[in-house]
Amino acid sequence: MQTKKAFFKEAIKNFKTAGTITPSSRFLIKKMLHSIDFNTAKVIVEYGPGNGIITHQILNKMQSDCVLICFEINTHFYKHLKEINDGRLIVLKSSAENILIELKKLNINFADYFISSLPLTMLPKLVSQNILVKSKHALRTNGQFIQYQYSLRFYRKFKQIFNKNNVSLNFELANIPPAFIYKCIKK
Numbered sequence: 001m002q003t004k005k006a007f008f009k010e011a012i013k014n015f016k017t018a019g020t021i022t023p024s025s026r027f028l029i030k031k032m033l034h035s036i037d038f039n040t041a042k043v044i045v046e047y048g049p050g051n052g053i054i055t056h057q058i059l060n061k062m063q064s065d066c067v068l069i070c071f072e073i074n075t076h077f078y079k080h081l082k083e084i085n086d087g088r089l090i091v092l093k094s095s096a097e098n099i100l101i102e103l104k105k106l107n108i109n110f111a112d113y114f115i116s117s118l119p120l121t122m123l124p125k126l127v128s129q130n131i132l133v134k135s136k137h138a139l140r141t142n143g144q145f146i147q148y149q150y151s152l153r154f155y156r157k158f159k160q161i162f163n164k165n166n167v168s169l170n171f172e173l174a175n176i177p178p179a180f181i182y183k184c185i186k187k
């Protein structure tokens with residue numbers, strides 16, 4: 001796994017797409033993964049894995065018949081993730097916007113969970129909107145879209161797309177910076 005220093009170096013060079021300079025804390029990761037049923041999950045998608053700090057935790061918990069598909073646009077992080085030697089992992093150098101096309105190429109109809117670290121507030125409005133709408137489309141019924149953010153700016157957008165009764169909010173102070181965790185369920 002890459003060091004915090006290596007992550008910092010790459011993130012600062014690409015601040016607009018990385019959206020932070022430190023990887024997620026173990027406390028934040030625990031809350032992000034808390035509601036995943038790893039006994040039944042068959043397809044998990046991760047957006048913006050970066051140095052793989054969440055990826056490794058997901059792989060540790062996943063069953064052998066589950067697949068994890070990662071979307072990462074940063075070349076340095078992509079190459080680093082490709083070094084993970086695990087047959088259940090598919091790493092794509094592709095934007096989250098391509099979710100529907102990429103799943104189709106893999107012959108996968110639906111995902112059970114999305115784990116997203118995308119810096120939604122830093123992406124063009126239309127791009128973030130497209131990613132959320134397409135991801136909902138690719139989620140199975142009762143599947144979850146889980147996202148952390150450093151502000152509440154996307155709360156309304158999540159409620160618009162997933163319906164307000166299906167969006168819940170959590171918070172983790174022990175992260176730099178402290179983060180909100182959105183959990184959206186597709187009904």
Ligand SMILES: C[S@@+](CC[C@H](N)C(=O)[O-])C[C@H]1O[C@@H](n2cnc3c(N)ncnc32)[C@H](O)[C@@H]1O
Nearest residue numbers: 018023024048049050071072073074095096117
């Ligand atoms: C905040 S970092 C998260 C890193 C790591 N998952 C963590 O939690 O510490 C955001 C990551 O999203 C990636 N990213 C930004 N826009 C993306 C997009 N449209 N599709 C896929 N990945 C993207 C960045 O390259 C960066 O690695």
